[in-house]
Amino acid sequence: MKPAPFEYVAPTTVAETLELLATRGTDGKLLAGGQSLVPMLNFRIARPETLIDINNVAELSYIDRRDGELHIGALTRHAELERSALVADHWPLLGEALRWVAHPPIRNRGTIGGSVAHADPAAELPVALTALDARFVAESHRGRRVLDPDEMFVGPLQSGLEPDELLVEIRIPPLARPFGCAFLELARRHGDFALGGVAVVLGRGGDRCREGGARVVLLGAGPGPRRAPEAEALLAARPVDEDAARAAGEAAGRAADPPTDPHADAGYRRHLAYVLTRRAVLRAWERT
Ligand SMILES: Cc1cc2nc3c(=O)[nH]c(=O)nc-3n(C[C@H](O)[C@H](O)[C@H](O)COP(=O)(O)OP(=O)(O)OC[C@H]3O[C@@H](n4cnc5c(N)ncnc54)[C@H](O)[C@@H]3O)c2cc1C
Numbered sequence: 001m002k003p004a005p006f007e008y009v010a011p012t013t014v015a016e017t018l019e020l021l022a023t024r025g026t027d028g029k030l031l032a033g034g035q036s037l038v039p040m041l042n043f044r045i046a047r048p049e050t051l052i053d054i055n056n057v058a059e060l061s062y063i064d065r066r067d068g069e070l071h072i073g074a075l076t077r078h079a080e081l082e083r084s085a086l087v088a089d090h091w092p093l094l095g096e097a098l099r100w101v102a103h104p105p106i107r108n109r110g111t112i113g114g115s116v117a118h119a120d121p122a123a124e125l126p127v128a129l130t131a132l133d134a135r136f137v138a139e140s141h142r143g144r145r146v147l148d149p150d151e152m153f154v155g156p157l158q159s160g161l162e163p164d165e166l167l168v169e170i171r172i173p174p175l176a177r178p179f180g181c182a183f184l185e186l187a188r189r190h191g192d193f194a195l196g197g198v199a200v201v202l203g204r205g206g207d208r209c210r211e212g213g214a215r216v217v218l219l220g221a222g223p224g225p226r227r228a229p230e231a232e233a234l235l236a237a238r239p240v241d242e243d244a245a246r247a248a249g250e251a252a253g254r255a256a257d258p259p260t261d262p263h264a265d266a267g268y269r270r271h272l273a274y275v276l277t278r279r280a281v282l283r284a285w286e287r288t
Contacts, residue, residue: 003041010053014139014168017054021164022141024050030166031055032075032114035106060113060168063087068174074113074167078125079104081112091172093181093199097128100183103191113167116152119159122193122220126153128183129170130225131199131217137169138162146171153224176213178204180287182280185219186272188263195264196220196272198252200280204288207239216248216281218273221256228255231277240285249278 011017021028029048031037032055040046054060060075063084070091072081081087082098101107101115101124115125116136130149137146138161151160161167175181185197197220203213214235216228231251238244258269 001042001044004044004047006041006048007050008053009050010056012056012058014057014059014166017052017057017166018139018141018164020050020052021166024052026163028052028163030117032111032117033077033109034114035102035110036114036118036120054166065090070172070174072112072170072172074116074169075111076113078107078110078112078115082107091132091175093128093132093183093201094125094172096181096183097124097199100124100185100187100190100194100197112170116170117159117161117167119153119155119157119224120193121156121222121224124183124185124194124197124219127197127199127217127219127225129172130227131181131201131215132172132175133215134173135171136167137171138165139168140165144168149225155223175201176203176210178288179213180204180284182283182287184276184280184283186276194220196256196258196269196276198273198276198280200277200284202235202240202281202284202288204285205236209236209240211236216252216277218252218256218277220269221258221273226255226257228252228273228277230255231281235281240281242282245278245281245285248281249274249276252277 027049031053060073062073064071181201185194187194199217201215203210214232216231218226231248253274256270256273260266
């Protein structure tokens with residue numbers, strides 16, 4: 001199918017984009033990499049009256065470190081993040097998660113802002129960004145606000161952004177060293193959306209994780225990225241070894257609330273949460 005007719009506008013600045021969003025309201029839709037939106041337009045799942053193409057808004061594309069934090073412009077492509085030495089050196093979880101996202105041509109176009117705003121429960125970046133405790137900066141004609149992962153990933157394909165808001169920046173705090181991280185998932189074919197996955201970040205303090213230093217976040221185990229707080233707590237309470245990894249996996253399986261769909265049932269996905277978490281904890285710990 002082809003999209004329903006729409007008006008096409010291509011602003012070149014954030015200010016212009018915000019003005020367009022304010023006047024178009026719910027009838028306007030932002031176009032970034034188009035890797036999710038264009039199929040939705042073609043299937044007429046989305047029928048905006050105006051398409052606001054932000055690909056010419058150059059000020060939305062950057063990867064910077066400011067006061068130790070990583071600042072990423074919303075229009076930054078997946079491939080640029082994958083190639084960034086700054087990201088690889090200080091936030092390696094992001095690059096590891098991105099290698100699971102679709103295929104290179106899609107990563108050349110897809111943007112971090114589009115992936116966040118699309119809020120697909122099977123997407124890798126929202127899970128990695130939750131594990132990294134990222135913050136999301138949104139702007140509208142009413143001003144600027146900062147959302148945390150719980151506020152941003154509200155439900156399946158439902159972000160916390162208002163229709164007139166533009167996601168402008170993603171901020172990731174520094175990870176205290178020593179730390180180790182790992183991202184694992186299972187898909188039927190590499191590049192397909194995953195049946196399940198997990199992002200693990202472990203901040204080491206001796207033979208266990210520092211208090212509050214463990215993050216375990218599941219993919220495909222709920223309406224959005226799903227933290228496993230019981231698993232996180234036990235990794236700070238006992239030495240991290242095979243037994244602790246198994247216990248963390250079991251806790252992750254209990255935290256998972258996955259759907260049953262034609263691809264896999266909930267019981268299988270819960271088991272996947274257990275297996276992948278156990279493996280990812282051991283891999284992340286080896287890297288500390
Ligand atoms: C064949 C195929 C396989 C894929 N496999 C995967 C996969 O395995 N894992 C995965 O995570 N993704 C996958 N994707 C999706 C891909 O990663 C997309 O790039 C991503 O989800 C959306 O990014 P985009 O820049 O293309 O956004 P678009 O498609 O342009 O937009 C998506 C949504 O976000 C909104 N939006 C975009 N930018 C902003 C902004 N700055 N502020 C507010 N709202 C905004 C749009 O209005 C739209 O609603 C796949 C896509 C394809 C086509």
